[in-house]
Amino acid sequence: MFQIYFSREDLTVQAEPQANLLEVMRKAGLHPDAPCGGHGKCGKCKVGIRTAEQSEPQTVLACQVQVESDLIVDSMLSGKGYSILTEGVQMATTFDPIVRQVQIEVEPCIKGESTSDWSRLILALQKEGLLLDGPAPEPDPEIASQAGPLQRSTGGRMWALVSGKNILAVSADKMEYYLAAFDIGTTTVVGYLLDGNTGEAVTVTSRLNPQAEYGGDVINRANYSLEHGTEQVTGCIRQAIREMLAELAQKAGIDAGKIAGVSIAGNTCMHHLFMGISVDSLVHAPYNPAVSEPMIRRAADYQFGIHPKAPIFMLPNIAGFVGADTVACLVSTDLAEVKDWTLLIDIGTNGEMVLARDHEMIACSTAAGPAFEGAGITHGMRGSEGAISKVRWAEDHWDYEVVGGTKPRGICGSGLLDLVSELLLSGQMDEMGELQTEEPRIILADKDESSTGAPVTLEQKDVRQLQLAKAAIAAGVHLLAESRNIDVTDISEVWLAGAFGSFMSPESACNIGLIPPELRGRIKAIGNAAGEGAKRVLLERSAWDKAAYLAAECDFLELATIAEFQDRYVDELEFPEL
Numbered sequence: 223m224f225q226i227y228f229s230r231e232d233l234t235v236q237a238e239p240q241a242n243l244l245e246v247m248r249k250a251g252l253h254p255d256a257p258c259g260g261h262g263k264c265g266k267c268k269v270g271i272r273t274a275e276q277s278e279p280q281t282v283l284a285c286q287v288q289v290e291s292d293l294i295v296d297s298m299l300s301g302k303g304y305s306i307l308t309e310g311v312q313m314a315t316t317f318d319p320i321v322r323q324v325q326i327e328v329e330p331c332i333k334g335e336s337t338s339d340w341s342r343l344i345l346a347l348q349k350e351g352l353l354l355d356g357p358a359p360e361p362d363p364e365i366a367s368q369a370g371p372l373q374r375s376t377g378g379r380m381w382a383l384v385s386g387k388n389i390l391a392v393s394a395d396k397m398e399y400y401l402a403a404f405d406i407g408t409t410t411v412v413g414y415l416l417d418g419n420t421g422e423a424v425t426v427t428s429r430l431n432p433q434a435e436y437g438g439d440v441i442n443r444a445n446y447s448l449e450h451g452t453e454q455v456t457g458c459i460r461q462a463i464r465e466m467l468a469e470l471a472q473k474a475g476i477d478a479g480k481i482a483g484v485s486i487a488g489n490t491c492m493h494h495l496f497m498g499i500s501v502d503s504l505v506h507a508p509y510n511p512a513v514s515e516p517m518i519r520r521a522a523d524y525q526f527g528i529h530p531k532a533p534i535f536m537l538p539n540i541a542g543f544v545g546a547d548t549v550a551c552l553v554s555t556d557l558a559e560v561k562d563w564t565l566l567i568d569i570g571t572n573g574e575m576v577l578a579r580d581h582e583m584i585a586c587s588t589a590a591g592p593a594f595e596g597a598g599i600t601h602g603m604r605g606s607e608g609a610i611s612k613v614r615w616a617e618d619h620w621d622y623e624v625v626g627g628t629k630p631r632g633i634c635g636s637g638l639l640d641l642v643s644e645l646l647l648s649g650q651m652d653e654m655g656e657l658q659t660e661e662p663r664i665i666l667a668d669k670d671e672s673s674t675g676a677p678v679t680l681e682q683k684d685v686r687q688l689q690l691a692k693a694a695i696a697a698g699v700h701l702l703a704e705s706r707n708i709d710v711t712d713i714s715e716v717w718l719a720g721a722f723g724s725f726m727s728p729e730s731a732c733n734i735g736l737i738p739p740e741l742r743g744r745i746k747a748i749g750n751a752a753g754e755g756a757k758r759v760l761l762e763r764s765a766w767d768k769a770a771y772l773a774a775e776c777d778f779l780e781l782a783t784i785a786e787f788q789d790r791y792v793d794e795l796e797f798p799e800l
């Protein structure tokens with residue numbers, strides 16, 4: 223065994239000869255950034271390694287290193303200061319929670335009769351309008367055991383916590399209870415705690431999705447789980463949800479056992495990986511989901527440490543690459559009910575979009591690639607501390623803003639959009655994406671200005687990556703419109719969901735043609751709409767049924783099967799004339 227010392231973390235672990243260094247870092251709990259899943263392509267797992275005798279570290283990709291001696295490893299910062307979008311535009315909801323507390327009157331058992339305690343409890347609930355559809359639920363031994371003694375001690379007046387056909391608890395006194403909603407994104411996970419009795423937001427928590435160490439985007443992550451089994455990838459997201467539930471309870475100062483219902487929205491891959499469902503269908507044509515139906519599970523099956531009978535509501539998926547997070551966006555925004563054509567876009571490594579009007583909905587997904595999240599860009603990074611997030615050309619120099627107000631160490635998606643937009647506007651780049659500068663690179667911050675001692679630059683090849691990403695989204699927008707025989711100018715509004723949509727400049731997005739320039743002035747950011755949708759299904763019972771309806775009724779346009787897609791995609795590689 224070799225000793226591996228991680229200097230930044232002051233941690234020593236043992237590694238087998240020939241162990242993969244990235245794997246060693248994962249096992250050590252360091253959560254290395256590995257967007258390409260360890261295939262040596264993204265360059266994000268860079269570390270400095272040296273032996274005790276060497277003073278200068280050698281920079282290597284951890285995923286490409288086999289351990290052959292004791293090592294000192296200087297790992298890179300990962301995820302530090304990462305700001306996660308938790309807020310979304312809130313629509314008015316009718317408070318009618320999916321897990322409800324009702325006061326009931328249970329009749330005493332009359333002498334000479336032998337109606338069971340359970341039957342009388344069910345009858346009392348039915349008098350309140352509950353459990354009326356279909357056959358009565360099967361007796362729950364625990365609740366049935368409590369029903370008789372409670373009836374006798376309270377005179378029959380008691381409280382019950384009910385969801386669908388499940389009786390979660392009965393009590394002499396009104397119970398305090400909570401609901402938790404989760405948005406599991408490919409990059410981030412957000413959890414919200416709501417008061418079950420009032421619907422009020424209590425607290426929120428968020429973190430980076432720990433599955434990132436098995437691949438930054440859904441394809442790499444799905445491939446990893448196919449190669450190595452779903453155990454690790456499923457295990458780490460369930461563990462994250464478990465910890466986040468405990469965090470929510472701790473922040474709110476409550477016992478986690480009082481959390482009596484959970485909803486989960488995520489893209490189809492995140493949905494399947496959380497459930498432990500094979501993602502095989504997602505990576506093979508025609509890329510359909512294994513499950514698209516809504517599912518209800520029990521917390522006890524996941525050892526979540528909350529109320530064991532708490533239902534887990536898994537929102538339904540639409541297609542292989544249009545998942546429950548998009549359904550949650552539809553739920554929170556009432557997009558299906560708008561009277562004029564409206565386009566909802568959620569841009570990440572995939573761009574999911576839905577065009578809708580008056581209950582007509584059509585969705586598509588385009589593989590934008592990871593450029594908007596900073597991967598594949600020479601000095602690209604996520605929107606965490608040190609990322610240049612806004613850029614302006616000031617006649618003869620670059621002005622920029624940095625996340626956290628520190629010295630820059632890279633550029634994130636919103637900064638990249640601004641930079642390319644400014645290059646076009648100032649004539650430093652032509653519509654084909656050719657830099658018109660003396661050198662084929664732009665130096666945004668020189669080595670003295672940056673926090674790494676190396677300049678932060680934009681290279682010609684980075685512009686190419688951005689062109690590929692923006693062309694995919696723009697082609698999707700045009701083809702969605704054409705599928706409904708409308709022109710993009712007929713779209714009255716564009717709603718941008720998700721973190722990138724909230725942080726980017728709509729003006730820059732139109733300048734570079736990511737969003738058709740004709741839609742300038744019609745764009746609004748709606749924040750974490752998926753998170754709002756996950757909350758809404760908990761707070762409004764009808765929203766859960768509506769989610770199933772929206773998923774089933776939303777048409778899906780498979781861009782890969784459309785003959786015009788390739789031509790449109792190539793057309794959109796060019797930037798608009800400004």
Ligand code: FES
Pocket residue numbers: 255256257258259260261262263264265266267268283284285286
């Ligand atoms: S290059 Fe190593 S994880 Fe991507």
